[in-house]
Amino acid sequence: MSKSCNRLLIFAGILFVLQACKTTDTGIISYDPPGRTTLTQPLDPHQNHARTIGVSETGVWASNEFVAGRMSDFYRVDGDFYRVTIRPENAPINWSSWYSFKLWSETEQTIQVELAYENGFHRYIPKLSVDGYNWTALDTTEFVHDRDAGTATLTLDVGPEKLFVSAQEHFTSDRVYTWADSIATLPYVEQSVVGQSHLGRDIIKLVVNATGNPDAPMIIVTGRQHPPEVPGALGLETFMNTFTGDEPEAVAFRARYQVVAYPLLNPDGVDGGHWRHNFGGVDLNRDWRDFNQPETRAVADDLLTYKERGVFALYGLDFHSTIHDVFYTMNKDIPTNIPGLTDRWLEGINTILPDYEIREEPFGVASPVAKNWKYHTFNNNGVTYEVGDNTPRELVRDVARASAISLMREVLKLEQAAPGN
Ligand SMILES: [Zn+2]
Numbered sequence: 001m002s003k004s005c006n007r008l009l010i011f012a013g014i015l016f017v018l019q020a021c022k023t024t025d026t027g028i029i030s031y032d033p034p035g036r037t038t039l040t041q042p043l044d045p046h047q048n049h050a051r052t053i054g055v056s057e058t059g060v061w062a063s064n065e066f067v068a069g070r071m072s073d074f075y076r077v078d079g080d081f082y083r084v085t086i087r088p089e090n091a092p093i094n095w096s097s098w099y100s101f102k103l104w105s106e107t108e109q110t111i112q113v114e115l116a117y118e119n120g121f122h123r124y125i126p127k128l129s130v131d132g133y134n135w136t137a138l139d140t141t142e143f144v145h146d147r148d149a150g151t152a153t154l155t156l157d158v159g160p161e162k163l164f165v166s167a168q169e170h171f172t173s174d175r176v177y178t179w180a181d182s183i184a185t186l187p188y189v190e191q192s193v194v195g196q197s198h199l200g201r202d203i204i205k206l207v208v209n210a211t212g213n214p215d216a217p218m219i220i221v222t223g224r225q226h227p228p229e230v231p232g233a234l235g236l237e238t239f240m241n242t243f244t245g246d247e248p249e250a251v252a253f254r255a256r257y258q259v260v261a262y263p264l265l266n267p268d269g270v271d272g273g274h275w276r277h278n279f280g281g282v283d284l285n286r287d288w289r290d291f292n293q294p295e296t297r298a299v300a301d302d303l304l305t306y307k308e309r310g311v312f313a314l315y316g317l318d319f320h321s322t323i324h325d326v327f328y329t330m331n332k333d334i335p336t337n338i339p340g341l342t343d344r345w346l347e348g349i350n351t352i353l354p355d356y357e358i359r360e361e362p363f364g365v366a367s368p369v370a371k372n373w374k375y376h377t378f379n380n381n382g383v384t385y386e387v388g389d390n391t392p393r394e395l396v397r398d399v400a401r402a403s404a405i406s407l408m409r410e411v412l413k414l415e416q417a418a419p420g421n
Contacts, residue, residue, distance in 0.1 A: 036092070038292040038368075041281030047087045048072060048273060055082070059106030060158065066132075067172045068227075070273030071101035072118070080111045087118045088275040094283070095120035096275045098228040100166035105158040113165070114153045120275065121150030124167035124228065125390060128156075135169040137390075168230040168389070173201060173267040176224070179237060180204055180263065183244050188254055194262070195298020198279035201267035203298045208243050209258035217312040219243075219407065220380070221261035222299065222319070222370050225284040226276050227269040229321035231387035235400040236263055236319040242404035249408040257314065257411060260306070262299045285318075289368035300373065307377055314411050315341065316374035316382030325391055325399065326359045328384035330375065334365060337379045341410060348406030349399070356399060 052063035053074045060082065064071035072087040086099045097120040103113070115122055122145055127135040143154040156163070164170075184191035188210035195203040209216060223236040243250055243259050264270070268279040278284050280293050287296040306313075315338075329342050346358050365372040371382040385403070387396050 036283075036286065038282045038287035038290050040292065041090055041277075043089045043279070043281050044087055044091070046072065047089050058109070058111075060109075060111060061104050061106075063102045063162075064100070064273070066100075066102065067174070067271050068166075068170050068273045069100050069102075070098055074101070077114070080109070081114070082111055083114045083116050085116050085118065086120075088120055089269070089272065089277050090281040091119040093119060094276050095123060096226060096228045097121060097123045098167045098273055098275050099124075100164065100170070100273055102162045102164055103156065103158055104160060104162045106160065108157070108159040110155060110157050112153055112155050114151055116151050122146075122152040123389070126152065126154055127164075127166050127169055129164040129166070129169070130161055132164055132170055135164075135166070167228055171230045171233045171270070173264060173271050176233070176237075176264045176267075176270075177202070177204070180206055183240065186244055189244055194302040195294060197266070197268045197295050198293075199268045201271075203262065203267070203295055204264060205302060206240065206261045206263065207258060208240070208254060208261070210254035211256060211258060214258075215306075215309050215311050216256065216258045217314050218258045218260045218306065219314050219411075220303065220316045220374055220378075221259060221263070222265060222317070223261075223263045224267075224270060224319070225265045225370070226320060227266055227272075227274045228276070229319075229387075231389060231391055231393070231396050232319040232321040232385070233263075234393060234396050235385060235387045235403075236261075238397045238400035239317070239319070239404045242401045243408070247405060247408075249405050249412065252412055253408040256415070260303075262302075265295050265299060285320075285369045287368065288370050288373035296370075303374075303377065312337070313374065313378035313380035314338065314414075315345075315407060316371060316378070316380050318370040318374075318382070318384050320384055320386045321389055322386045324359065324386075324388040326361055326386045328371070328386060329360055329362045330371075330382060331362045331364055334375075335379075336375070336381045338381060338414065341381045341414075342383065344410045345403075345407050348409055349402045352402040352405060353398060356395075356402070 048070050050065045052065055054061045055076045062074040071084050073085040076082050097117050126138045129135045143152050145152045180191055183189050190207045192205050193202045194205050224233050240261055266278050266284055276283055282293050284296050287293045291297040291300055365375050371384050374382050
């Protein structure tokens with residue numbers, strides 16, 4: 001047991017310490033909640049049965065029978081008051097409490113619906129949609145968030161038209177695959193499959209490269225390890241679209257460098273309406289040391305072929321969402337292959353968007369997350385690019401576009417300085 005773990009013994013219970021400090025040859029395998037590992041865990045068998053439930057006395061119906069749906073139970077409490085219970089795929093789990101269900105009624109009526117969570121609390125502002133494409137976030141006056149109970153209660157007008165109620169707008173694997181197919185029609189974009197998820201969905205790679213050299217210096221992009229983090233997915237899409245677009249920076253960048261992107265690491269979790277984990281019941285962004293999961297392993301194995309060929313990594317980005325926009329960067333004293341690039345990149349974003357307030361929180365590189373594995377493998381600067389849950393989607397796109405342009409500008413300035421390979 002390490003020195004820091006021994007020190008912990010003084011302060012914490014023996015069980016916690018034994019679990020938190022359990023080590024393998026590769027180091028600490030569980031540092032989140034006690035007992036956390038990335039070995040495959042069973043999913044809760046009652047988490048999310050696909051079903052449509054009707055209340056015969058009132059003619060109100062609810063269903064989770066669609067991609068990314070999540071509703072564990074639905075029943076009438078009394079009068080016009082109903083409850084939807086929502087369970088995570090398994091626990092313990094960070095409370096990124098995704099829910100998504102359809103609601104309708106045989107007659108027009110106003111009902112109250114309580115969102116009640118097991119192993120979590122209310123987090124996401126409810127979004128409504130009739131078609132699954134156009135979404136409206138509820139106004140804070142249109143629902144009651146009981147922070148002590150961890151519930152939210154919505155007042156809704158329902159009728160025969162089915163109404164989606166969802167934690168965020170839908171951004172399913174199909175949307176990502178369709179988008180990838182569309183940009184892969186460009187002559188300088190190549191799509192391939194690097195592996196399969198637990199349930200056999202493709203883990204795809206997009207390479208943007210007009211150099212003719214598969215070993216050109218690269219920017220590494222990863223995304224959607226965590227299913228509910230839709231704003232991060234939107235940011236990644238815009239970021240990539242900027243690299244494939246017509247801006248002069250993009251044209252110049254593609255002629256010298258490449259982007260290697262894995263936009264959808266957790267397709268099973270996305271389509272299964274998971275809160276955080278993959279179908280192996282694991283937080284993929286804690287598996288970048290032990291690689292117990294097929295999705296992380298596939299991406300890392302593919303990137304290691306670049307490492308073996310001596311490809312230079314210019315920057316690493318991993319797209320996520322949290323309560324507000326924040327760039328989780330690396331501590332400034334950590335030596336990297338391009339000193340100071342992060343600072344110049346962030347300043348460049350502000351040059352493009354002077355009113356946008358950049359929030360940066362640097363960290364060390366010890367934890368087993370994607371950003372740190374890229375650093376340990378390639379010695380590159382990197383960021384966990386967090387988009388706020390409620391950041392207006394137009395701003396998400398503006399910042400992602402500015403991030404891409406600024407990064408291209410800074411890399412192009414390095415032309416003489418950076419070693420080619
Ligand atoms: Zn995340």
